[in-house]
Amino acid sequence: MPGPRIMIVSSTMTDLVSYLDRMPDRGETVFGKDFAQGFGGKGANQAVMAALLGAQVTMVCAVGTDSFGRDTIENFRSSGIGTDFIVEVDDTHSGLAMILVDPDGDNRIVLAPGANELLTPDHVDAAFDGSPAPDLVLSQLEVPQETICRGFERARRSGATTVLNPAPAAPVDPELLRVTDWVVPNETELAILLEAETGRTVGDLEADALTFADRIDASLVVTLGERGALLVRDGVAERFEAPAVRAVDTTGAGDAFCGGFAYALAGGASPADAIRLGTTLASDSVTRRGTQASYARGEGLDRLLERS
Structure with a gap:
């Protein structure tokens, strides 16, 4: 039986990951212990996770006409993700993420969005007009919010659920929140959203x-790491x-x-079951290095699904 249809309006990144004994101080250069290059971008990562679980995923995104963009498209194809609505943009680079990881598994990330910033509402319209209606539309904040808003508006018209992962942390346009069914921030992102909405800082989490959920009239899942x-x-x-x-x-x-929740x-x-699946997948992923490369596959994924 075909899996649910998920459209992801979002970013792609190539991850350039350095593993360090410790993070550098300001103005300091340190030697890395190891290096890895992989595929990333929040939307791309979530697309791969959902596809591994069996979803029919369509990716709506923009890449440059460079080797990073070509490799990204091929990675989606090899993951079974629809690429018909990936836009190739001249005169800019594909998205890049420079990631530093310390021995405890904590990270610091610098993004160079490039083509991601050039994804437009017209690109979203083309995807909706040219593909079957999705069951769910998922987005993050690595592409323009007006583009995400168009995706959610079209989703609402077609009866699809809308899920916003407001990351990287930033205030969200009220018009976007108006067409969002589920908001999935971490604690830092919730603090920024709460302050933008109410002028208050987070005190008691619950x-x-x-x-916040009452103010925006949407359901909320706050991810809390471990x-x-x-x-x-x-x-x-x-x-x-x-x-x-052990992370x-x-x-x-x-x-x-x-990706699992969606x-x-x-x-x-x-x-509740969607959250249990999401926490199981996320906890498992931190036991291995990398981003998409850390996601369970094959028999390992089957064992996780039995436990969730």
């Missing part, structure tokens, strides 16, 4: 999450634990969560 996740829906907050693991590299864990929600699972 109370503030309830306040502490799991918080679901806020219909005026009720509920905590979910994450499996205990090697946390890069892309939030994207594993979002897949389950699009397939008709309850929000």
